[in-house]
Amino acid sequence: MRVWKFGDDIDTDAIIPGRFLTIYDPAELAKHAFEGTRDEFAGSVREGDIVVAGANFGCGSSREHAPLALLGAGIRVVIAESFARIFYRNAVNTGLLPLVCAGAGEIRDGDTITVDLDAGFIEASGKRFAVEAVPGFLKTIVEAGGLVAYARDLDEVEICNMQ
């Protein structure tokens, strides 16, 4: 699996520009992923490739089109030094796995990468990097396969219960 490396503060306008927001189909959105900021992405990305970025990945708009565009492109995992809050949650909800990795900055574009989630590390450029697991209650959602699957089995929620 190849690494698509990005820098810091990659915003959701870069992931999917505003003029494509009337599209909701992930495969169609994927055709415009990073349009204007990294044009070769949409044409060459392969199923299972991994996006690796610096700090604050996914900042900006709450548009869920952003994780959907990545999912449509075959990306299942995004690794970053840190994530913007809404993107992180949208990713978990839609089934895109966001992994926080302090060493993400050292991973280079085009590297091959393997992810061993059970062991909690990734391997790239012949090096191992620790990744942080998705915390607490979000893990329940990841394990359910996203928030839709989680909610489908619920008839009601227990208001003000704590996790």
Added chain:
Amino acid sequence: MAATIAEKIFSQTCGRAVHAGDVVMAPVDAAMVHDITGPLAVRVFRDMGGEQVFDPERIIMLFDHQVPADSIPAAENHVFMRRFAEEQGIHNYDLHEGVCHQVVMEKGWAAPGEIIVGVDSHTCTYGAAGAFATGIGSTDMGFVLKFGALYFRVPESIRIEVEGTFPRRVGAKDLILSLAGDIGADGATYRALEFDGPAMHSMDMAGRMTCANMAIEMGAKAGIVQPDATTWDYVTARRDLEPFDLAGDSDATYAERRRYSVSDLAPQVAVPHNVDNVVSVDEVAGTKVDQVFIGSCTNGRYEDLADAAEVLGDADSFAAGVRVIIIPASRTEYLKALRAGLIERFVEAGALVEAPCCGPCMGGAFGLLAPGEVSLSTSNRNFRGRQGSAQASVYLSSPATAAASALYGEITDPREV
């Protein structure tokens, strides 16, 4: 026990003490959906097996991002949402009222102590009314439509105290841009900003909304202005509520405390392509601009338009070669500006005044930029490609700086006009 405003709001809602870091399934007082992210939320609601929304009277629906419909898919989205509103008995403001955040505020949907979510990152604007308001994605909103509640991690808070007196032609936007520059685009991620101090309380609601609106540009989950008489005057003019105290305790545990003074603040400009790339106007003065946009949920209120008109003064026209686009944030604000004669002045001076909507702010509808073009905008984001071509450049400023720059065709210090 001492608590932050965010902790107090969640504790009050849940009837027991909750603390920063707790994860709680909290009921929401209101939920806002618009034309871009709303359709996906409705589909998710259905996918979750939703049939009846939790409470149609707590759902705010309106269209603002692509209005009037600028494409067939946009028109289809509007039809889809209208049908959903009819089926569910949700009141739909449709495209008649203006930009979502302005409409939520002016129609009285937000009050101190309430928890409000919206499928839009700038939902944090309602913190100006003392609410805990936060932007969520469409899947979270699907969940809210079904259950009327959502999991929240109660955030740590950063207490921001602002003192001093604003100099002439320097205001709320300059303050919040300077804070974004200082705190950084991810400096408040997962946290709530809680604003207090004499300079905050000297601001009108328009200025507070400008500040709360941009909390997300520092990554914050919410931006809450500690409620005072100004807040309650605004809220009780719209809702039948009894004022109560809601203040962050000074001995509560804050992630950080920061103090600022506005007395020596200069007009601020965010330069391409990040909101935290902030400089004083003199560092970029003279930069030629092709387009000036005055509007958006950040700066499209009457007070903003009045600031711009004051700078315009009795000048005959804006600079030749600059496209000046002015969009009041709502019908109400438009009418105020119209009746005060501001709209006439803008049109005389050569501006395009459009009906209330998001306009060029998100680069989805009209007012897009060509490669190489430069825009100065009173909105909240200058990301690459935000207003059209990724080879265009967007600067952000206050309405006063935008008006001064429109007069001269280049970024201009409004204090020198």
